[in-house]
Amino acid sequence: MSTAPPDADELRRRVGDFLAGHDPAATEPLEFLRARFDAGLAWVHYPEGLGGLGAPRALQPQVDKAFAAAGAPTNQPERNGIGLGMAAPTVLAFGTEEQKRRFLRPLWTGEEIWCQLFSEPGAGSDLAALGTRAVRDGDHWTVNGQKVWTSMAHEARWAILVTRTDPDVPKHRGMTYFVCDMTAPGVEVRPLRQITGEAEFNEVFLTDVRIPDEHRLGEVGDGWRVSTTTLMNERVAIGGAATPREGGMIGVVAKLWRERPELRTPGLHEALLRSWVEAEAARLTGERLRQQLTAGQPGPEGSAAKLAFAALNQQISGLELELLGEDGLRYDDWTMRRPSEVDFTRRSPGYRYLRAKGNSIEGGTSEILRNIIAERVLGLPGEIRVDKDVPWKDLPK
Amino acid sequence: MSDLLYSEIENDLRAGVRGLLDDKAAWTDVLAGTEKDDAHDAALWRALTDMGVTALPVPEDLGGAGASWRETAVVMEELGRAVAAVPFLTGAVLGVAASQAAGDRDLLSGGRTALLAVPFTTAPNGPLPGGVQADGGTVTGTVTSVADAAAADVLLVPASGGLYAVEAADARLTPVVSLDMTRRLCDVTFDAAPARRIAEGDDALRQALAVGAAMLASEQLGLAERCLETTVAYLKTRYQFGRPVGSYQGLKHRLADLWTAITQARAVARYAADCAATGDPDLPVAVAVAQAHCSTVTVRAAEECVQMHGGIGFTWEHPAHLYLKRAKSGALALGTPDRHRAALAALVDLPYGS
């Protein structure tokens, strides 16, 4: 492949050609999506043959826009955030050719939903303390353990899974990363009801689950490094979406303020304006981050964006309830359900207030993000680590 | 969408200005300057003028650099970092912006420093001072708390619904002991001083104040970064209880939050600078956001800098107090964060009353 990667014009031409050959109105959606993937127009920065054309990532929005304008079916990215945002970049970075070919296409088209089997009851922020054991058995591994807070496990066909393969070395060294078949015998998914009433996340019990060695991602013992790739992509995915001014929760509260003058008090006015400024600052920071990525100057601002986003969502959703007064006392629905996506704007203010509490816990807590910024960005000295050189099996649990 | 990054030219410009400031405006020089009679560092101001950075947005045919407020903002960042005592915000920004808005080619091309004679707290969207009256080619009245007035060749004073140019020599300046002695104030009195009207109404003045507030955000950004860097460097080397104090989470987390707020300050300051440079109609909103955010962040950065240095941060012989005084004065200048939020309420249709 010695030809130069396609530029904006070339992509425009290719999308045009593709649409000429695949009328969105007349093609079955799944067939359309598969063909789009095969044409390299799924995620254009991926390599040829894997849904991309090796084009600059910055050109993706242009392609998505052109497909949307033509009324093309989407792959419903909101249903497969973990797959698209975390599993795919990890498979791309560490997968064998065989694995990339098997997993990426149905992942992108949305045929196969993914979940993330990382956290355990005894290993959250300290992910490397995890104890789910994988033991080699010829060309298979046998896995036993328990995972927790697994979002969308009830929808998922596949999982990215980190396990302990060597308990005799310090915790970061003895881990191995797999792709786990969620339909395999021994995988049991139990809903975990959360503060909003429904169950986005689950407990997942793994009992003698057999995983073929071909489903290992990366080397045996290299699971920490592979996980780090996943987590870095997670933070970018959470903090970095493009929004117009007053997009997101601030827009909901601003609208309420405009429509209900009787709710206004001086203190709430002050709080609203502060939040408005912060939301706009966060929005411009996200925009700047995207411009940096496009210009090939990625910075550490991604963790800052996630940190700020969590605080802001919590502040604004709390403000919304206070502003509503009596209506803020009501809730829409406590029924235990198992949603297939998280939707902040279509539910009630009470739901937004409660769901936003998860923003500073999921994907690395705000405290952990502050540690990361302080140590990796500012270069401040690390925490005292009592567990660094201790074999995993000897750690206090 | 506006370009929120720095161009290569802007980065080169930054390197040049920083080199000059490292050489001529180390904090010890700045501190010494605050105890001198001279209100500002005339040698440094000359060096900046020779470098061509004091007339960046002025067209080349008028002797300027034909650049824009974006590049000016980069210079402001560097001057903020150094807390340099030069009349740049007042002369090279507010004075130039007012002359430009008034379309006054003489002022722009004259190679003389023109400054706005308004209280330094005047906000672009707030009430304007009304203490000076124009009468038959002269102006009379007093304006208090004019920043850098001692550096002016020409004073631009709002009077009787217009903007007037007055030779500084024809005004009486009374120096004020200022909270920030790196940007000193004067009370200015005009007593039938000969004056030339350069603009009708207050559009030119408000435009200049808006551009000034946009540029001030960049100065604040530079200062906030300097405070953070100074603090981080100190916390790595200061040991207490057998550990660097920078290894304590109580401090680390506050600095991580500060860094996060500074990354946002950079985005909002760049946006405001770009709006000023391109004449974007969103400038009033961009300025209100930038000022409300950057003023707050910079004061926090300077206050943390003092606190995290402990006793040494409270001494005269340490730069922290220079940063703090500049930061707090800057937060009051050209409108407090609260005034900018109040302006925003009207601009983005979030009024208190109906």
Ligand SMILES: Cc1cc2nc3c(=O)[nH]c(=O)nc-3n(C[C@H](O)[C@H](O)[C@H](O)COP(=O)(O)OP(=O)(O)OC[C@H]3O[C@@H](n4cnc5c(N)ncnc54)[C@H](O)[C@@H]3O)c2cc1C
């Ligand atoms: C809505 C939601 C969805 C989730 N989805 C998934 C998923 O799909 N897959 C998955 O694997 N996990 C998922 N998680 C789990 C999430 O990643 C963990 O909850 C998170 O990493 C924190 O771990 P923990 O719950 O064990 O808390 P702990 O780690 O026990 O933390 C408890 C408290 O101590 C603080 N703390 C811990 N260590 C430090 C330290 N070194 N310094 C300072 N403070 C510290 C934490 O910030 C927290 O406040 C989800 C969580 C939520 C809320």
